[in-house]
Amino acid sequence: MADPRIVIVGAGPAGIRAAGALVAAGLRPILLDEGQRDGGQIYRRQPEGFTRTPEQLYGTEAARAVALHESFERLKPQIAYHPRHLVWNVADGVVHTISEGKPGQFAYDALIIAAGATDRLLPVKGWQHAGVYSLGGAQIALKAQACAIGRRVVFLGTGPLLQLVALQYHKAGAGVVALLDTSPFRRQVMALPKLAARPGMLVKGLRLVGGLMASGMAIHRGVTPVEIHGEAEAGVTGVSVRLASGRIRRFDCDAVGLGYHLRPEAQLADLARCAFTFDPKTRQYWPEIDAEGRSSVPGVYLAGDGVRTQGADGAEISGALAACAVLADLGRAVPEAERAALRARARIMERFREGIAEAYPWPAHLAADLPDEAILCRCEGITVGEVREAATGKGADEVNRAKALTRVGMGRCQGRYCGHAGAEIVAAASGVPLEAVGRLRGQAPVKPLAISAGESQP
Amino acid sequence: MTEPQRSDVLIIGGGIMGASAAFFLRQRGKSVTLIERGLIGQQASGTNFGNVRRQGRYLPQLPLANRSRAIWGRLNEMLGEDAEFLPSGHLRLAYSEEMAGRIEQYGRDARPYGLELQMLSGNVLRDRFPFLGPEIRAGSYSPLDGHANPRLAAPAFGRAAKRAGAVIVERTEVLSVEQEGGSFRALTADGRVFRAEQMLITAGAWGSRLSQQFGEPAPLVVHGPQMAVTEPVPYALEPVLGIATTIPEEIIYLRQVKRGNIVFGGGIRGPASAETLRAYVKPENTLGQLAQITRIVPALRRLNVIRVWSGIESYLPDDIPIMGPSARVSGLHYAFGFCGHGFQLGPGVGDVMAELIATGQTSTPIEPFTIARFASKATNQTGGHE
Ligand SMILES: Cc1cc2nc3c(=O)[nH]c(=O)nc-3n(C[C@H](O)[C@H](O)[C@H](O)COP(=O)(O)OP(=O)(O)OC[C@H]3O[C@@H](n4cnc5c(N)ncnc54)[C@H](O)[C@@H]3O)c2cc1C
Numbered sequence A: 001m002a003d004p005r006i007v008i009v010g011a012g013p014a015g016i017r018a019a020g021a022l023v024a025a026g027l028r029p030i031l032l033d034e035g036q037r038d039g040g041q042i043y044r045r046q047p048e049g050f051t052r053t054p055e056q057l058y059g060t061e062a063a064r065a066v067a068l069h070e071s072f073e074r075l076k077p078q079i080a081y082h083p084r085h086l087v088w089n090v091a092d093g094v095v096h097t098i099s100e101g102k103p104g105q106f107a108y109d110a111l112i113i114a115a116g117a118t119d120r121l122l123p124v125k126g127w128q129h130a131g132v133y134s135l136g137g138a139q140i141a142l143k144a145q146a147c148a149i150g151r152r153v154v155f156l157g158t159g160p161l162l163q164l165v166a167l168q169y170h171k172a173g174a175g176v177v178a179l180l181d182t183s184p185f186r187r188q189v190m191a192l193p194k195l196a197a198r199p200g201m202l203v204k205g206l207r208l209v210g211g212l213m214a215s216g217m218a219i220h221r222g223v224t225p226v227e228i229h230g231e232a233e234a235g236v237t238g239v240s241v242r243l244a245s246g247r248i249r250r251f252d253c254d255a256v257g258l259g260y261h262l263r264p265e266a267q268l269a270d271l272a273r274c275a276f277t278f279d280p281k282t283r284q285y286w287p288e289i290d291a292e293g294r295s296s297v298p299g300v301y302l303a304g305d306g307v308r309t310q311g312a313d314g315a316e317i318s319g320a321l322a323a324c325a326v327l328a329d330l331g332r333a334v335p336e337a338e339r340a341a342l343r344a345r346a347r348i349m350e351r352f353r354e355g356i357a358e359a360y361p362w363p364a365h366l367a368a369d370l371p372d373e374a375i376l377c378r379c380e381g382i383t384v385g386e387v388r389e390a391a392t393g394k395g396a397d398e399v400n401r402a403k404a405l406t407r408v409g410m411g412r413c414q415g416r417y418c419g420h421a422g423a424e425i426v427a428a429a430s431g432v433p434l435e436a437v438g439r440l441r442g443q444a445p446v447k448p449l450a451i452s453a454g455e456s457q458p
Numbered sequence B: 001m002t003e004p005q006r007s008d009v010l011i012i013g014g015g016i017m018g019a020s021a022a023f024f025l026r027q028r029g030k031s032v033t034l035i036e037r038g039l040i041g042q043q044a045s046g047t048n049f050g051n052v053r054r055q056g057r058y059l060p061q062l063p064l065a066n067r068s069r070a071i072w073g074r075l076n077e078m079l080g081e082d083a084e085f086l087p088s089g090h091l092r093l094a095y096s097e098e099m100a101g102r103i104e105q106y107g108r109d110a111r112p113y114g115l116e117l118q119m120l121s122g123n124v125l126r127d128r129f130p131f132l133g134p135e136i137r138a139g140s141y142s143p144l145d146g147h148a149n150p151r152l153a154a155p156a157f158g159r160a161a162k163r164a165g166a167v168i169v170e171r172t173e174v175l176s177v178e179q180e181g182g183s184f185r186a187l188t189a190d191g192r193v194f195r196a197e198q199m200l201i202t203a204g205a206w207g208s209r210l211s212q213q214f215g216e217p218a219p220l221v222v223h224g225p226q227m228a229v230t231e232p233v234p235y236a237l238e239p240v241l242g243i244a245t246t247i248p249e250e251i252i253y254l255r256q257v258k259r260g261n262i263v264f265g266g267g268i269r270g271p272a273s274a275e276t277l278r279a280y281v282k283p284e285n286t287l288g289q290l291a292q293i294t295r296i297v298p299a300l301r302r303l304n305v306i307r308v309w310s311g312i313e314s315y316l317p318d319d320i321p322i323m324g325p326s327a328r329v330s331g332l333h334y335a336f337g338f339c340g341h342g343f344q345l346g347p348g349v350g351d352v353m354a355e356l357i358a359t360g361q362t363s364t365p366i367e368p369f370t371i372a373r374f375a376s377k378a379t380n381q382t383g384g385h386e
């Protein structure tokens, strides 16, 4: 029997560990990643020529980053690794790529999608001003390019990444004016039992908070964002929030890092026709998976932050587990002891993930309360009021209908950044539960596809 | 059990055909109930390319298309909503001498139907439309055709019909239909019963499921035309452009919306399912379109596609719709199976069907579209694409 064709999308921790487990079983998977280099999001490598040390780049995670990079170097000769390959579509057992402007195809018997996460965003009045970045964007600027998004930066939102990036900026010498977190401190205290599932991580988290306190930046928790101030030319000039005390306070700044934890980048799973299910805790639809990452579609496996936001360690485990599932389903020998250990650790990761989600909840009410004049969809310039009007005046009580009538989510980002907030607004305005307003269906291409790609076909 | 709901006319299927028929029936004073399985205009009527094009159509369909075009022109004032109809002109293009000859012949044949087309070639064509690629030899320009926004048109008709007093019942599927003691009866999936003196079936790709309950099945097949849209760029392409060709892979049509995005479609159709209510775009079809679109407008090679989609459209073997009274049951009417070019016709079909239902006749010839043609032997006639 010919060796099965196994395609992995994403060379982050999940994809690399999946590839490693398959190589250990004597297979040679194909690994595709749109990036220049492996490492994925957290262990993103600096471009060739940059010479910062792992400690400077990855901080407390330096050892893990180096371990992953090294094991990837050993793996490279044993896999078919294709960097700079963007997967723009998947259909009928074939993954479609674009590389250096040229289309390509990879047929598979098994597909592991490990595409990672992107920032979960919530609009705030004025977020369209120049100088507002997602936390991810802010962090990438620092990691890959060694530059900061501004000289006086406010970090606004919630989630572990908010704290982490604020501290990374502070340590890099960029001026951090304030860390403004929408989650009240008591939510973090209440989540402690679940967070204690990973004592080591909990300690790291506490150290992080300690580092922030010692930094001297203003820290406010339980805030309600009011507005990002700005001018057409100068861009961002400040941020106003209502503090937990009820007082409105303005922080002058020239850039804002914004983010509300992460959302799985599940578009490829959608195109592969995987079933989605509503998660009431994080208030979003995400792909259905079993304990080893099998999707509802035979032969399609999902791993890493692209399916559940468990963080880097969880991504490594789920990648290795997905590989076990592939091996088992192909009738290959599975390292059973390891598989059992992985499953036990995966349960711990899942408990911790829930803890984080509870400690830094998605502030749904903030979306529902946004003023009419706030921009919801930045790509298309659609306001909150326009979407409310479609919901109440034109019966658009479902997100795809709201999209059809207002263009919300029809721009370049395909609703990645406004979709969750848009759903909250539609649900609140039409008085139906969030689950019932549905989700924006994924549409190819996953990222914009150059028309010139049509020129280099066979 | 509650009393069945009653009206003069019961319409089943709320695409552009059903929604516009509901609107025009209210104009004629009939009480109307429209039942739609999902939301108004959610299927083919909301997912199509948006071409409001007459040239290239099956000639005997032109009177209907002309009537529809006249309504498009006053749609906004009639409905009180903007469906973004732009009479931007439509340019039908040919790569070969042979096709140039054919579109020129079409221009001569269409004139008696009141459709005036201008044949352009060489420098005249290029001076007027400098963005065209070097392979284009000739074009037929239809100054009064154009395009509109399919996401808005059918829902606008539905809301206008509702404001005019029609009962619009969404998210309700009709399972069975029958005639009982001179009136019609429809039973819905949630167990409700609707009664009416007359019935109009405008159920698109699902029309035959209902017509066959009256002994009149229609040989519908479904396909998904393949659509895509680019990021917005400054508005520069006025007319809708389309290639006239006999090679399916070469078919491509495009339009630029005022917002700036360029919408295009064509090529090999993709898979669609009337059962799962899904239509897919095949990745290789998208790539095929990219190779074709730059033949018409080479400058498009600098743009990016940001989204693709498809929709469920039904086709009949002769590529023309079913429209008119039932051949078996009096009081029963059909308008479905629009073979990829029903969006332009939509307002006209609603108007004609309302006239037919209210008065028993219509001033617009629709005989070629009778369902009776499938009771005997099918004819073979080809309409346009898009
Ligand atoms: C902006 C950002 C910053 C983060 N920072 C931290 C942090 O500092 N600490 C932390 O613990 N966690 C962080 N996380 C969470 C982090 O993503 C995960 O913990 C970890 O990287 C997840 O690993 P993964 O393999 O699932 O995905 P990733 O590491 O994100 O890897 C996914 C890979 O898939 C590739 N890919 C995605 N889509 C396609 C496609 N269509 N075609 C081809 N390739 C594709 C990407 O290029 C990427 O290399 C961050 C997440 C984000 C989004």
Ligand SMILES: Cc1cc2nc3c(=O)[nH]c(=O)nc-3n(C[C@H](O)[C@H](O)[C@H](O)COP(=O)(O)OP(=O)(O)OC[C@H]3O[C@@H](n4cnc5c(N)ncnc54)[C@H](O)[C@@H]3O)c2cc1C
Pocket: B012, B013, B014, B015, B016, B017, B018, B035, B036, B037, B038, B039, B040, B041, B042, B043, B044, B045, B046, B047, B048, B049, B050, B051, B052, B053, B172, B173, B174, B175, B202, B203, B204, B205, B206, B207, B224, B225, B226, B227, B265, B310, B311, B312, B313, B335, B336, B337, B338, B339, B340, B341, B342, B343, B344, B345, B386
């Ligand atoms: C991708 C695509 C591109 C196209 N491009 C163009 C174009 O550019 N120009 C053009 O003129 N035409 C175009 N067409 C064709 C045009 O869209 C259709 O011919 C037209 O919209 C048909 O309208 P309809 O009302 O008959 O069908 P539909 O819009 O499909 O409406 C039928 C409705 O009936 C409902 N229904 C069915 N069964 C039941 C039931 N049992 N109970 C209740 N409700 C029911 C359905 O839910 C549906 O909403 C295109 C079509 C597609 C799919």
